[in-house]
Amino acid sequence: MLAVIRTLSSRQVFAIKALLFICCLLPCALYLWKFFQDALGANPIEAITHASGKWTLRFLLLTLAITPLRKLTGWHWLIRLRRMFGLFTFFYACLHATTYFWLDQFFDWHGIAKDILKRPFITVGFAAFVLLIPLAATSSNAMVRRLGGRRWQSLHRSVYAIGILAILHYWWLVKRDITAPFGYGLILVALLGARAWWREQERRRQLATPVERFQRTLKPIAPRSE
Amino acid sequence: MLIRVRRFAHPIAPSEITPQSLYQARRDFLRAAGFAGIGLALPAWGVDKLAGVQKSSYSTSETPTPLINIASYNNYYEFGTRKDSPSENSGQFKTRPWTLRIEGLCAKPRSFAIEDLLKLAPLEERIYRMRCVEGWSMVIPWNGYPLATLLKQVEPLAGAKYVEFTTVADRATMPGLSFPVLDWPYTEGLRIDEAMHPLTLLTLGLYGEELLAQNGAPVRVVVPWKYGFKSAKSLVRIRLVDKQPATTWTKADPEAYGFYSNVNPEVDHPRWSQANERRLGEFLKRKTLMFNGYADQVAQLYAGMDLRKYF
Numbered sequence: 001m002l003a004v005i006r007t008l009s010s011r012q013v014f015a016i017k018a019l020l021f022i023c024c025l026l027p028c029a030l031y032l033w034k035f036f037q038d039a040l041g042a043n044p045i046e047a048i049t050h051a052s053g054k055w056t057l058r059f060l061l062l063t064l065a066i067t068p069l070r071k072l073t074g075w076h077w078l079i080r081l082r083r084m085f086g087l088f089t090f091f092y093a094c095l096h097a098t099t100y101f102w103l104d105q106f107f108d109w110h111g112i113a114k115d116i117l118k119r120p121f122i123t124v125g126f127a128a129f130v131l132l133i134p135l136a137a138t139s140s141n142a143m144v145r146r147l148g149g150r151r152w153q154s155l156h157r158s159v160y161a162i163g164i165l166a167i168l169h170y171w172w173l174v175k176r177d178i179t180a181p182f183g184y185g186l187i188l189v190a191l192l193g194a195r196a197w198w199r200e201q202e203r204r205r206q207l208a209t210p211v212e213r214f215q216r217t218l219k220p221i222a223p224r225s226e
Numbered sequence: 227m228l229i230r231v232r233r234f235a236h237p238i239a240p241s242e243i244t245p246q247s248l249y250q251a252r253r254d255f256l257r258a259a260g261f262a263g264i265g266l267a268l269p270a271w272g273v274d275k276l277a278g279v280q281k282s283s284y285s286t287s288e289t290p291t292p293l294i295n296i297a298s299y300n301n302y303y304e305f306g307t308r309k310d311s312p313s314e315n316s317g318q319f320k321t322r323p324w325t326l327r328i329e330g331l332c333a334k335p336r337s338f339a340i341e342d343l344l345k346l347a348p349l350e351e352r353i354y355r356m357r358c359v360e361g362w363s364m365v366i367p368w369n370g371y372p373l374a375t376l377l378k379q380v381e382p383l384a385g386a387k388y389v390e391f392t393t394v395a396d397r398a399t400m401p402g403l404s405f406p407v408l409d410w411p412y413t414e415g416l417r418i419d420e421a422m423h424p425l426t427l428l429t430l431g432l433y434g435e436e437l438l439a440q441n442g443a444p445v446r447v448v449v450p451w452k453y454g455f456k457s458a459k460s461l462v463r464i465r466l467v468d469k470q471p472a473t474t475w476t477k478a479d480p481e482a483y484g485f486y487s488n489v490n491p492e493v494d495h496p497r498w499s500q501a502n503e504r505r506l507g508e509f510l511k512r513k514t515l516m517f518n519g520y521a522d523q524v525a526q527l528y529a530g531m532d533l534r535k536y537f
Binding site for chain 2: 041042043045046103104106114115118119120121172173175176177179
């Protein structure tokens with residue numbers, strides 16, 4: 001079974017992508033439906049704010065999980081899903097930010113500016129949202145080419161910082177029961193930790209390599225015959 | 227979308243408040259429907275209607291929040307930390323038998339059975355604003371009588387400067403107690419003059435019926451000019467003391483939750499503003515009022531006090 005999904009044809013990957021695309025829209029559809037059914041409880045605006053925020057975080061972690069998953073399983077086609085998940089992160093982040101600007105603050109820009117400057121949890125949340133914008137804007141193949149792989153990659157490494165800011169945003173928002181942000185935080189630590197660990201392994205390997213080569217080229221000194 | 231906005235933008239006129247017969251019919255329907263799909267646990271005794279409830283001049287004329295919202299959107303961490311946890315997890319909670327012990331610095335300490343408390347004084351309907359420290363508010367038609375009426379029964383001594391409230395902590399029926407979210411049992415406190423103030427209500431009912439578990443059954447205190455967490459629920463003990471009692475939220479986060487915790491739009495929570503609030507059911511936020519709109523009645527209690535220091 002595993003061997004079968006190790007390599008997939010383009011068509012198969014496309015089919016998986018199409019299916020996942022629809023799945024990614026389900027949370028949004030569910031909340032829209034609940035909204036019009038009046039099934040969001042006593043405080044629907046709070047329910048929408050929390051749901052859009054949680055789904056942003058979930059998609060962010062899913063995006064960050066692609067590389068480690070690919071390394072662990074050897075399913076290299078997974079990389080072709082990463083951009084879609086990244087863009088869905090941005091989609092839900094936009095919904096979350098819109099809920100705040102519109103439903104929560106009702107476009108009171110003065111109040112919003114004060115909130116961003118004064119409330120640390122809003123400061124970090126807003127920073128995470130702003131940092132997502134250039135990533136979404138440079139997600140197309142054309143932009144990757146224009147920037148060049150190396151520069152594109154260093155820009156997109158800011159997603160690690162975005163992950164940390166997102167967890168802080170959640171952590172500082174809750175009043176007392178930190179179970180949920182702690183759980184999401186653990187996942188982020190694992191995903192970033194895996195990268196750090198692999199990087200360290202790679203560094204050691206590179207350090208070790210020249211020495212080995214050097215040792216291999218050494219010729220044993222022939223004993224002098226007397 | 228637009229239809230929705232318009233509905234929010236035009237609040238219901240006071241003349242359109244749900245009549246009791248209608249919400250009673252709704253509750254009967256919910257019960258008949260086995261509470262399916264709404265997660266509302268209405269205990270069997272919840273049908274007990276309170277007799278002879280009198281109107282009060284302390285009531286606001288604002289539109290009361292519908293019972294379904296008051297009964298399904300609660301902070302009662304002993305049943306769990308989500309807003310719907312208390313209505314979902316309080317099905318096992320028992321309010322009979324129930325005794326409330328009043329002790330400490332008083333001449334006649336004693337215990338009151340819940341049946342006695344219900345008969346101690348004529349019940350009044352007090353429609354109060356309720357402002358949560360989290361930034362939302364409701365309008366709730368409580369039923370009860372002044373806490374002072376009860377406290378006078380035990381004859382507080384001159385040395386009694388504060389009152390300490392203790393909420394029940396029954397692990398068998400309150401699943402939230404298994405998590406160390408707060409230091410259980412929940413305790414709260416008031417200065418004696420706050421406790422004796424006519425607005426401070428010993429509360430036994432809601433919308434003309436006995437309290438629901440998620441709203442603090444069978445007996446709680448309601449202090450309408452303070453943030454909601456000051457109004458301790460499901461009381462088992464009231465103690466008259468000479469020193470300011472330690473209170474649960476202040477122990478949990480002293481920077482954020484002071485002993486007084488009077489509603490004050492000018493003193494922010496360390497993490498969010500208290501200037502505005504969302505009245506449940508309304509689309510736009512409204513300005514939070516000093517002492518939750520009860521300044522005329524209670525401001526003199528704090529004359530000369532720095533309310534930023536004593537937040």
